Amino acid sequence: MTSRQTGKRISSVAAEQRRRNARRKGARQTGKNEPLPLGERRQLIRLVACGSIFVLLVAAKLALPAQMERFNEKLSAALSSNMDVQAVFSALGRGLSGDADSAAEEVYQAVFHPAEARETAAQAALPMPQETPAMDALREQREKALVSETTEEQALTEAQAGEQTSQSPTEVSTLAYVLYSDKNLPEDVSLEQAILDFDYCTPVSAPLSSTFGYREHPVEGEERFHYGVDLAADTGTAVACFADGTVTAVGESSSYGKYCMVRHSGGYDTLYAHCSRVTVSSGAAVSKGEKIAEVGETGMATGPHLHFELHRNGVYLNPIYYVSTS
Amino acid sequence: MFQRAEGRIRVSFGFCLLTAWFGLVNGWRPLGNLLGAAAVHELGHCLALRCLGTAWKSLRIGVFGAVLETNDSRLSYGGELICVLAGPAANLLCAAVCAAVGRGRWDAAAGANLVLCIFNLLPLRPLDGGRALHLAVSWLAGPAAGEVTARWAGGATGVLLGTAVVWLMGRSGGSLWLLPVAVGAYFQTVDEIFGKQAFL
Numbered sequence: 432m433t434s435r436q437t438g439k440r441i442s443s444v445a446a447e448q449r450r451r452n453a454r455r456k457g458a459r460q461t462g463k464n465e466p467l468p469l470g471e472r473r474q475l476i477r478l479v480a481c482g483s484i485f486v487l488l489v490a491a492k493l494a495l496p497a498q499m500e501r502f503n504e505k506l507s508a509a510l511s512s513n514m515d516v517q518a519v520f521s522a523l524g525r526g527l528s529g530d531a532d533s534a535a536e537e538v539y540q541a542v543f544h545p546a547e548a549r550e551t552a553a554q555a556a557l558p559m560p561q562e563t564p565a566m567d568a569l570r571e572q573r574e575k576a577l578v579s580e581t582t583e584e585q586a587l588t589e590a591q592a593g594e595q596t597s598q599s600p601t602e603v604s605t606l607a608y609v610l611y612s613d614k615n616l617p618e619d620v621s622l623e624q625a626i627l628d629f630d631y632c633t634p635v636s637a638p639l640s641s642t643f644g645y646r647e648h649p650v651e652g653e654e655r656f657h658y659g660v661d662l663a664a665d666t667g668t669a670v671a672c673f674a675d676g677t678v679t680a681v682g683e684s685s686s687y688g689k690y691c692m693v694r695h696s697g698g699y700d701t702l703y704a705h706c707s708r709v710t711v712s713s714g715a716a717v718s719k720g721e722k723i724a725e726v727g728e729t730g731m732a733t734g735p736h737l738h739f740e741l742h743r744n745g746v747y748l749n750p751i752y753y754v755s756t757s
Numbered sequence: 758m759f760q761r762a763e764g765r766i767r768v769s770f771g772f773c774l775l776t777a778w779f780g781l782v783n784g785w786r787p788l789g790n791l792l793g794a795a796a797v798h799e800l801g802h803c804l805a806l807r808c809l810g811t812a813w814k815s816l817r818i819g820v821f822g823a824v825l826e827t828n829d830s831r832l833s834y835g836g837e838l839i840c841v842l843a844g845p846a847a848n849l850l851c852a853a854v855c856a857a858v859g860r861g862r863w864d865a866a867a868g869a870n871l872v873l874c875i876f877n878l879l880p881l882r883p884l885d886g887g888r889a890l891h892l893a894v895s896w897l898a899g900p901a902a903g904e905v906t907a908r909w910a911g912g913a914t915g916v917l918l919g920t921a922v923v924w925l926m927g928r929s930g931g932s933l934w935l936l937p938v939a940v941g942a943y944f945q946t947v948d949e950i951f952g953k954q955a956f957l
Contacts, residue, residue, distance in 0.1 A: 517865055
């Protein structure tokens with residue numbers, strides 16, 4: 432646009448403005464209402480609509496408090512209830528790869544049953560627990576325990592356990608429930624098999640000498656809950672860090688002996704006890720598989736072994752699913 | 758409304774609010790996938806325009822999606838049709854690549870691209886499907902026929918889409934972030950049926 436054209440444009444706009452002002456002035460003088468321009472009318476309509484909604488809601492809140500409370504609850508529930516969009520996208524993506532039937536089912540689940548879809552997606556995304564020798568040992572121990580029981584109730588449990596043994600690997604996660612379901616668990620213990628969303632490794636590959644759960648204490652003699660697993664390795668065997676994390680504690684106690692704790696992502700902590708030597712210091716960043724200690728028999732121990740615990744937000748979990756034994 | 762210095766990209770506050778809402782209720786990963794797919798979509802349009810020797814004038818991003826405008830009226834029906842369909846085609850290509858190369862890691866990105874492709878192919882203007890239908894029929898049977906076809910198809914699609922989204926929200930007991938889609942679909946229906954009729 433040239434300067435001449437610009438000047439013309441500005442002068443014509445100014446003249447138009449003058450005419451408009453004169454019309455408005457005339458309208459005010461004669462008392463006639465000039466129709467508002469379209470844009471201003473729209474804004475006025477919006478303002479009136481918003482104001483009306485506000486007044487109506489305030490009036491409803493004052494006049495019908497109970498009904499409004501129920502409405503609020505319903506609205507809150509509707510706002511917090513959402514389909515699993517990420518699962519929908521993932522299912523469609525998988526469908527594009529070729530598995531159209533299951534993709535349609537997954538999309539349906541993600542839209543109408545998002546909670547179940549999230550669980551399924553998590554299980555699909557993470558590897559299923561593998562059958563480790565440690566779990567075989569646990570199974571054998573359980574079978575022995577069941578055989579020794581003579582009461583009718585325990586016979587029933589045996590039947591269930593026998594059925595459980597013949598089930599597929601995907602059902603192994605319920606094994607612990609079968610073992611300890613008739614016991615009063617400590618409050619800070621969970622028998623759930625957590626799905627870890629990070630890479631991990633076995634701290635020490637060694638025979639399992641004591642499992643997670645109630646046992647007769649080897650030193651004290653009374654039945655106590657054992658909050659970890661014992662892996663019987665020779666003194667001096669390197670203890671590998673379970674997963675990436677930060678060392679939160681290094682210490683020595685009468686029961687644990689020399690020990691260290693590592694904080695991992697997702698609120699998980701691991702504890703390595705009865706070590707002969709801890710080779711990391713508190714606050715150090717450690718990575719999966721890195722040597723952090725050496726096996727020993729310090730503290731309350733009857734032989735060289737690693738006592739390994741897994742905690743999630745302060746709750747003890749069974750580490751058996753995450754270790755492999757030799 | 759945000760506006761870039763050159764005045765070519767306009768992002769409405771409504772879009773920002775809806776994006777924030779979507780991100781808060783669905784998480785940032787699906788939002789990232791969706792915005793990425795939208796970027797691929799617009800890139801497809803831009804590339805097609807560039808290949809045909811035309812530049813885009815403005816990109817308006819609002820609650821009901823993005824609209825890319827060009828000030829070049831020399832584009833033929835065929836050329837404009839190619840530009841309109843280039844966006845969904847880019848999404849489809851991106852989805853296929855993600856599914857083939859990602860080996861399961863990029864499934865969500867592939868799905869987001871697929872959703873955007875399908876949604877944009879609905880015959881409801883200003884979605885690409887509606888514009889493509891209008892252009893194709895106009896090309897084959899004249900502008901009046903194209904307008905009538907686009908209006909009826911758009912009206913029917915708008916009603917169906919709006920109703921489907923409302924049903925979906927009711928059936929799933931939530932997902933209220935879909936509400937603007939339903940409202941937009943109904944508004945477009947009204948606009949198609951009762952709006953200014955250029956050729957009738």
